[in-house]
Amino acid sequence: MKPSLVLKMGQQLTMTPQLQQAIRLLQLSTLDLQQEIQEALESNPMLERQEEGEDFDQSEAAGEGDESSGSGTMETTFKETSVATNEMADESEWSERIPSDSELPVDTAWEDIYQTSASSLPSNDDDEWDFTTRTSAGESLQTHLLWQLNLAPMSDLDRLIALAIIDGIDTDGYLQESLEDIHASLDPELEVDLDEVEVVLRRVQQFEPAGVAARNLRECLLIQLAQLPATLPLLGEAKRLVGDYLDLLGSRDYAQLMRRMKIKEDELKPIIELIQTLHPRPGSQIESGEAEYVVPDVIVRKHNERWLVELNQEAVPRLRVNPQYAGFVKRADSSADNTYMRNQLQEARWFIKSLQSRNETLMKVATQIVEHQRGFLEYGEEAMKPLVLHDIAEAVGMHESTISRVTTQKFMHTPRGIYELKYFFSSHVSTAEGGECSSTAIRAIIKKLVAAENAKKPLSDSKIAGLLESQGIQVARRTVAKYRESLGIAPSSERKRLL
Known part of the structure; x- marks a missing residue:
């Protein structure tokens, strides 16, 4: 069989750049979309934000035709904007009109209106002021312990041991490494004994939060109980229960616990309540990551016994094509500058049209979800109806993959709270x-x-x-x-x- 050239005709689906951009914008969350819009504004001079109170024709901003494309299918007419230029005065005359600082009247001091860094600090007699709670944003447990270590009076050798101990503490506040491993990690030339490591561990266990650097739950609770006032009622019984019968408390074997401690139920209850005030994971009180903000894409509210669905206009800025820059594009000019402006104009129109398509699709899906889950909005979770992606896809006439993109990382603000759109889907x-x-x-x-x-x-x-x-x-x-x-x-x- 000899090789030969054969000409065949066929059809193939191809995703255009416009469709790829629309799909990519559709699956972005609100925060990611805001970043994408900001990058588009910085890279494309044809795009600009619509300020409050400005009206413009959306058909002009997102027109499908291109004046410079030569196709003649649709032309977009931009209104000419006349820019009035005023003659500036001479530099010498302008400088004479500005008064000097000494001539300006001063009726108040800066410190009277705004607090400086020095004036914002509290006085020394304010015992309730806590420096860490005012200044530590997202402070980790390790940083908090190192800060206390720098303030603790220790020798250089003890400080070095304390650093090794702090490095072995996890985010829950427990010491994950054994004292033998910590001792072996130290420099042999220092000639540190294992007893010295244990002594330094006792000092680190006095740091805040209470119970930190414990090796197990029993030790963690005992450290916290030891830091409570000695006059506290039932403190001795609580220490005895944690020290000897913590396993029975964990298994909820209250009958055996009362028999072992030789106490009655009314005496055991306040002891357990005291132990429940302790923190089993003390490090979680300090460990705090960056705050995650949820911006709702859709707002649902009830008006005149009807549920209304609205887009959150404050979440995504409105864009338009700059009419002045667009007017500089010439149809018959094929220079590099004109070609650049023509391409930027077309990309700006595509971007605005993709945003409009995203908003329309999001509104269709959100409206159908609200229509289907009206019982949830009225009566709560117990009235939630079964819903799958196929149901919404049939209602809006789209593919299930599109519905999946729309409902991912998109949030709806309802009178019952903020929920991700995927929350309303269930088997x-x-x-x-x-x-x-x-x-x-x-x-x-x-x-x-x-x-x-x-x-x-x-x-x-x-x-x-x-x-x-x-x-x-x-x-x-x-x-x-x-x-x-x-x-x-x-x-x-x-x-x-x-x-």
């Missing part, structure tokens, strides 16, 4: 009457049942499944356990409490 469970119940509604019912349970006899997963079945919702015990874990609810054995 369904069949009911005894042949209907359907969403998994979100089942979670809400489980949460409600657990909140109303008897603390002495908490509901097991099988009991919760039986209560749901009595309401017509057929859910297996394993499904109940899965939903319970997703809500962060502990098993029944760990929810047992003393009344």
Whole structure:
């Protein structure tokens, strides 16, 4: 068989640059979109923000035609703007009109209006003022401990040991390395004994937050109890319980605990309440990351018994094509400058049109979600209906992948709070009457049942499944356990409490 050239005709779908840009903008979150718009404004001179109170024709700003393209399909006419230029005065005359600083009247001092860094500091007699709470933004636990170490009176050798100890503390405040490992990591020439490492550890354990640098939960709680006032009632019993019977407390074996400590239930309850005031993860009190802000894309509100869906206009700035720069583009000019301006003008129109397409798609999807989940807006999570991407895709006439892009990292502000659009989608469970119940509604019912349970006899997963079945919702015990874990609810054995 000899090789030969064959000419075939066929059709193939190709994504144009405009479509690729529209899809990319569609899947961006609000914060990422704001950054994308800012980059477009800085790189494209044809784009500009619409200031408050300015009116312009959207069809002009996002017109599909190009005056310089030569196709003649559509032309966009921009209004000519006349720029009035005033003759500036001579530099000498202008400088004479400006008064000097000494001639300007002064009726107040700067410190009377604005606080300086020195004046903003509190006085020395303010005992309640805390420097770290006022100045530490996003301070880590390691930084907080090092700051206290620099203020502690220690020898150079002890400070070096303390640094090795602080390096081994995790974000929860526990010392993850053993004293032997810390001792082995030190320079042998220093001739440090293991007892010295333990002594320095005791000093680090006195740092804030209370309980830091503990090697286990029992030691962490004992350190916190030791720092409480000695006159505190039941302090000795709490130390005894933590030191000897912490395992029984963790397993909620209150009967064995009362038998071992030889106390009654009314005496055990205040001891446990005192222990519950302690922090099992002291490092979490200091560790704080950067704040994450959620900007809603859609706002839902009720007006005259109707639910209205609106775009958050403050989240995304409105853009337009600069009419003055666009007027400089000449149709018949093929110079480099004119070609550059023509390309920038076309890119600006594409960008604005992609933003409009994103807003229209987001409004369609959000409107259908609100229409479908009106029961949630009226009555809460228990009235949430089952919803999948296919339902919204059929309603708006789009592909499921498009709906997935629209609902990812997009948030809706409702009277019940701010929710991601994906929150309104959930699977369904069949009911005894042949209907359907969403998994979100089942979670809400489980949460409600657990909140109303008897603390002495908490509901097991099988009991919760039986209560749901009595309401017509057929859910297996394993499904109940899965939903319970997703809500962060502990098993029944760990929810047992003393009344």
